[in-house]
Amino acid sequence: MGIRLKQIAAQYHPVVWWIVGATAVTRITQFMVMPFLALYMAVHTHAGTATIGLAIGMAALTSTVFGFIGGPFADKYGRKGIMVLAMIISAVALAGFANARVTWVFFVLSALNGLTRTLFGPASQAMLTDVTSPELRSNVFAMRYWAINVGASMGPVVGGYLGTVATGWTFYLAAAVSGLYGIVILLIFPESSKLGAERAERPVLMKTMQTMKTILGKYFHPVQSGKARRAEFKNRTAKKGANLPEITFRKALQTVFADKALLLFVLATIFSNIGYSQVESTLPQFMGQMFTSHLAARTYAWVLTSNAVEVVILQLPLTKITNKFGLIPSMVLGQVLFGIGYVGLGFSTGLWSFVASMLVVTMGEIIVFPRNSEYLSVLAPDNLRATYFGASTLRSIGFFLGPWIGGWMLGKAGGPAVFTVIAGVAAVAAPFYVWSNHVRHHVEKSTESMVL
Numbered sequence: 482m483g484i485r486l487k488q489i490a491a492q493y494h495p496v497v498w499w500i501v502g503a504t505a506v507t508r509i510t511q512f513m514v515m516p517f518l519a520l521y522m523a524v525h526t527h528a529g530t531a532t533i534g535l536a537i538g539m540a541a542l543t544s545t546v547f548g549f550i551g552g553p554f555a556d557k558y559g560r561k562g563i564m565v566l567a568m569i570i571s572a573v574a575l576a577g578f579a580n581a582r583v584t585w586v587f588f589v590l591s592a593l594n595g596l597t598r599t600l601f602g603p604a605s606q607a608m609l610t611d612v613t614s615p616e617l618r619s620n621v622f623a624m625r626y627w628a629i630n631v632g633a634s635m636g637p638v639v640g641g642y643l644g645t646v647a648t649g650w651t652f653y654l655a656a657a658v659s660g661l662y663g664i665v666i667l668l669i670f671p672e673s674s675k676l677g678a679e680r681a682e683r684p685v686l687m688k689t690m691q692t693m694k695t696i697l698g699k700y701f702h703p704v705q706s707g708k709a710r711r712a713e714f715k716n717r718t719a720k721k722g723a724n725l726p727e728i729t730f731r732k733a734l735q736t737v738f739a740d741k742a743l744l745l746f747v748l749a750t751i752f753s754n755i756g757y758s759q760v761e762s763t764l765p766q767f768m769g770q771m772f773t774s775h776l777a778a779r780t781y782a783w784v785l786t787s788n789a790v791e792v793v794i795l796q797l798p799l800t801k802i803t804n805k806f807g808l809i810p811s812m813v814l815g816q817v818l819f820g821i822g823y824v825g826l827g828f829s830t831g832l833w834s835f836v837a838s839m840l841v842v843t844m845g846e847i848i849v850f851p852r853n854s855e856y857l858s859v860l861a862p863d864n865l866r867a868t869y870f871g872a873s874t875l876r877s878i879g880f881f882l883g884p885w886i887g888g889w890m891l892g893k894a895g896g897p898a899v900f901t902v903i904a905g906v907a908a909v910a911a912p913f914y915v916w917s918n919h920v921r922h923h924v925e926k927s928t929e930s931m932v933l
Contacts (some may be wrong), residue, residue, distance in 0.1 A: 494612035496670055497621055500605060505628040506801055507662050510655040512636025513643070514575065515784055518591075519765045520646045526584050530766050534888025536587045537762045541754075541880030543595030544602075551874070555604035555867035559672045560611070561653030565919055567601035568663030575656035579649045599874055607867035608670075610858050619804070622854045626847075628797045634789030641782035646774060736865070736872045742921040743860050743869065747876050749913030750853060755886065756819055756880025756907035759900065760788075760842065763887030764826060767896040771830075780832050787836045791843040799847050809918045811848050813911040820904040827900025860921065 490498070514521075522533050555563045574593035581587050606622075613621045643651050738745055764784075768777040803811040818841055825838025861869035883903075890899040 492617060493621065497624075499665075499669065500609060501624050501628045502721040503665065504625060505632045506630025507658055508629050509636045509639070510651075510658040511575075512633045512785070512789075513640035513651045514578070514649075514655050515594075516637050516765070516781065517640055517646050517778060518578070518587075520769060520774060520781070521578075521649060521763050522584075522587050522741050523766070523769060524646055524774055525582050526587065526650075528584050530763075530892045531885060532584065532886040532888075533766065534762050534884035534891075536584065536591050538758070538881040538884040539588050539591040540595030540598065541758070541877040541884075543592040544599045544874050544877035547596055547599040551601075552603035552607070552867045552870050552872055554600075555607055556865060560604040560608040560867065561666060561670050561672045563600050563604040564608075564666050564670070565663045567597045567604070568659050568666065570600070571597040571659040572621060572656040572663070575652050575659060578654075579652035579656075580746040595877075598877075603867050603870035603874065606854060606870050610861075610866050618858055619786045619800075619851075619855050622851045622858075623796060627793065628853045630789040630792035630796070632714040632789075634786055634793055637785040637789075641778050645777045652808055665882060705845065736868055737875060739875060740860065742917045742924065743873065745917035745920060746856065746860065747873055747912050749910045749917060750873075750876035751879040751882075752906055752913065753814075753819070753849065754876055755883040756823060756879075756903045756910075757842075757846070758880045758883030759826075759887045759903050760821065760839075761880075762884035762898055763896075764890055767899070768835075768889065770891075770896070780835065783832060784835045784839050788839050788843050788846075791840055792847055795844065796847050799844065800851070801847055808859075809914055810850055812852050812856070815845040815848030815852075816907055816911040816914075817908040818848070820840070823900045823904040823907060827897040827904075837847050856918075887905055 517531050519537055522536060523529060528536070539930060551563065570593055574590050577586070577593075581590060609621050609625065610618060640651055737747060743782045764855065765777065765781045768781050771777070772780060803814065806814065822838050822840075822842030825841060826835065829835040829838050857869060857873055858866070887899050887903065890902065
């Protein structure tokens with residue numbers, strides 16, 4: 482058994498295990514506080530549902546605007562330095578929430594929190610892609626998502642028990658953990674963009690001196706490309722070893738619109754994210770209308786915990802089953818499950834009905850979210866991976882619009898109406914996934930014909 486585990490571990494670069502492990506730890510503390518932000522703001526500012534939704538959505542708006550910068554910067558200057566910067570900003574934002582009592586402060590801190598996601602997400606996913614061979618990437622993204630939910634299964638209950646909504650001191654703890662993770666990245670992580678995917682084939686137990694030599698290298702030199710750009714970009718190629726061209730905001734926008742398959746994928750995920758954002762913003766406010774703030778916090782905590790536990794239990798078997806269906810059919814199935822689950826949430830009246838409905842949403846989540854990253858890694862040229870992951874954060878506009886739309890509808894029409902409409906919005910994503918994949922295959926066939 483031990484030998485088998487060592488063989489499995491040896492298939493992946495050490496940085497994969499560092500990221501997976503650190504993700505679990507940081508998510509415990511982040512899920513102690515962030516899921517309760519809507520209730521926390523309602524208690525301490527008495528703002529309306531639409532205003533709270535807009536404040537929650539500011540994080541996504543920041544991700545949308547600066548997503549075009551985070552990815553290109555990670556491509557140009559390296560993944561490691563950007564990840565460290567993101568953790569510093571995260572620590573500052575989380576500590577700020579502990580003392581926030583004015584509405585505009587929540588808007589500012591939420592925006593900073595979104596900047597953290599923008600910087601860290603594309604860089605870390607690009608790092609995982611850099612050090613992992615193509616046939617193992619599906620497993621790596623699944624493990625990362627599994628680790629997120631290992632942490633998420635503990636965080637909400639702990640946060641509810643420690644009184645995050647009433648006091649908010651747990652924000653300081655979350656800030657400290659983010660700062661510690663930044664130090665770990667700085668001292669231990671190599672710069673993956675200079676390693677290349679071939680490093681994934683090296684043994685896990687690398688020599689200490691070799692590791693330290695990599696760690697102590699210069700973090701912010703422009704990253705060099707190593708392979709040709711895709712033919713979709715007018716057959717322009719980059720010579721091996723040449724420096725990456727300077728990436729600007731305009732060029733990042735061009736990345737999205739130059740690749741129609743990427744554009745359609747982004748539209749699909751916007752619709753999908755409008756739906757899922759209700760779980761983080763409208764759902765706790767809906768519970769706050771039904772119960773006291775204390776009972777709403779406890780109920781919401783258990784619903785989120787059930788979601789995370791279900792992911793931990795179902796992630797691997799459900800991934801294995803749906804792998805047989807193919808990438809796009811699985812994503813379509815996930816959107817259907819989302820729609821069914823949202824309707825259930827809207828008509829739930831107590832803990833167990835919320836938990837049952839969340840189970841259906843969870844199955845959609847398990848299927849769709851890791852495959853979004855996998856599909857994006859298929860679309861991205863090797864030398865523009867982080868740019869693609871960063872540019873794709875345009876999909877975060879769904880997490881900006883969703884909370885505001887949901888909060889406004891909740892105040893006007895109530896929970897059942899909100900979640901019924903949102904179910905229809907989520908269903909719209911499915912045909913866009915199919916369309917994107919069709920365009921991708923068409924371009925690949927055209928490229929092959931040109932080569933022949």
